[in-house]
Amino acid sequence: MSSDLAAKSWADKLPTKVTRLVHGLAIASLISQIGIIVTGGAVRLTKSGLGCSQWPNCVPGSMTPVPEMGIHGLIEFGNRLLTFVLLVIAIAFLVSIWNMRKTHSTLYKLGLVLLIGIPGQGVIGGITVLTGLNPWVVSLHFLLSASLVALATILVNRTRRELKRDEAPATTKAIAQVGTLVLLLASIAIIMGTIVTGTGPHAGDADAPRHLFDPRIVTPLHTGPVYLLILATIAFMVLAYRTSNNPKLRAAGWWMVVVILVQGAIGYIQHFNGLPVVLVLLHMLGASMLMVAATNVWDRSSLMPKSARIDQD
Numbered sequence: 001m002s003s004d005l006a007a008k009s010w011a012d013k014l015p016t017k018v019t020r021l022v023h024g025l026a027i028a029s030l031i032s033q034i035g036i037i038v039t040g041g042a043v044r045l046t047k048s049g050l051g052c053s054q055w056p057n058c059v060p061g062s063m064t065p066v067p068e069m070g071i072h073g074l075i076e077f078g079n080r081l082l083t084f085v086l087l088v089i090a091i092a093f094l095v096s097i098w099n100m101r102k103t104h105s106t107l108y109k110l111g112l113v114l115l116i117g118i119p120g121q122g123v124i125g126g127i128t129v130l131t132g133l134n135p136w137v138v139s140l141h142f143l144l145s146a147s148l149v150a151l152a153t154i155l156v157n158r159t160r161r162e163l164k165r166d167e168a169p170a171t172t173k174a175i176a177q178v179g180t181l182v183l184l185l186a187s188i189a190i191i192m193g194t195i196v197t198g199t200g201p202h203a204g205d206a207d208a209p210r211h212l213f214d215p216r217i218v219t220p221l222h223t224g225p226v227y228l229l230i231l232a233t234i235a236f237m238v239l240a241y242r243t244s245n246n247p248k249l250r251a252a253g254w255w256m257v258v259v260i261l262v263q264g265a266i267g268y269i270q271h272f273n274g275l276p277v278v279l280v281l282l283h284m285l286g287a288s289m290l291m292v293a294a295t296n297v298w299d300r301s302s303l304m305p306k307s308a309r310i311d312q313d
Contacts, residue, residue: 014099018107018162025093026159029114030152032086034288036121037145039079041284045277049133049204051076055126083122090115093155104162110155117148133208135198142194146291153295171301172243178236179301182256185229186294190287192222200275219271226264229294233257236297252293252300259293262286 015022043049051065051072052058058065058077065073094111101108124141131137160166171179196218199211211218233256240249263286270279 011099015096016099018097018100018104018159020163022093022096023156023159023163025089025096026152026155028089029086029093030149030156030292032082032089033114033145033149033152034285034292036079036082036086037142037149037288038281038285039082040142040145041281043076043079044133044138044204045202045281046072046075047205048072048075049208050129052080052129055129056122080122080125083118083125086118086121087115090118107155107158107162110151110158114148114151114155117144117151120144121148133204135209135211138204139191139194139198143191146190146288149288149291150295153292154299157296157299171246171249172239175236175239175244175249175301178232178239179298181232182229182236183294183298185225185232186290189222189225189229190291192218192225193287196222202275202277202280223267226260226267230260233260233297236301248300252297256293256297259286259289263290 043051048071051069051074053069054060057063058073058080059069065077090111094108094115097104097107097111121141121144124137124144128134128137128141195211195213196215199213199215199218233253237250237253237257240246240253244250263283266279266283266286270276270283273279
C-alpha cells in the first residue's frame, strides 16, 4: 500500500503540460543524436573504427580500452560512452511527460521510439565492429542515426508548439506534397551519400573493406537527388510565398536553402581536394543538418486543421 502511495506521490510531482524542461530535453535529444553522428565520423576519420576490437567489451576481457590500443581505443570508447548520454536524455524525457502519456500520446510515442532506437544504434555498432567495418553495416548504422535525428526534430517542433501554444502552420495540399518530396529527396541523397562514402578512402581502419564501385559512377547517383532536391526546395519556396502567408513555412524553406548551399559547397570542395578529413567531418555534420532541415520542412508543411494541437488537452 505504501509503495503505491509513494509511486503516486512521485508521479504527482511530474509536469501535466509541456514545460521549458520538457522542450529542453527534446532539444538535448536532437543535439545528442547529431553529436553521436559527428563523433562516429571522427572515429572513422581517425582510423579508430577498430580501436575497440570487440563488442560489447572493448577488448577481450575488458569493457574499457587498454593502453595497447592507444588513442584509437580512447576515441572509439568515447563514442560508445556517448550512447549512455543519449539513453539518459531519452529516459529523462519520457519521465518528464509521464503524466501526459495519454493526453499527449504523440510526444510519448516519439520519445519511446527514440529510446528504443538508441540500443538499436549500439547493436548495429557492435555488428559493425564484429564485421570488420563492413561498409554496408556502417551505412546502416549512420542511416539509423539519421532517422533518429529526424524523429528528434519532430519532437522539438511538437514540444515547442505546445509550449508556445502555437496553432499548426497554415498550409495547402500542394505545399504539403512538395514538403514531403523535399524530405524524400533529402533522404535519398543521404542514402546514396553513404554508398559514396563506403567507396572512398576513409574506412575507419587500414584493413577495412570498401565498396568496389567506380567513384565516377556512384558520385552522380548521390548528386542527382541533390539537384532534384534543389528544384523541390525552389518549388516549396515559390508556393510558400504565393499561397501562404505563414512566416514559419517560409523560415523552414530558407533554413533548407542555407543548409543545401553550405552542404553543397563543402561537398564540392572536399571532392576536388582529395577528401580532407576536416571537410569530410563537416560534410557529415551537414548531412545531419540536412535531415533536420528537410524534416522541419515536412513537419511544418504537413496538412492539419488550422487550429490543431498535438493532442487534445
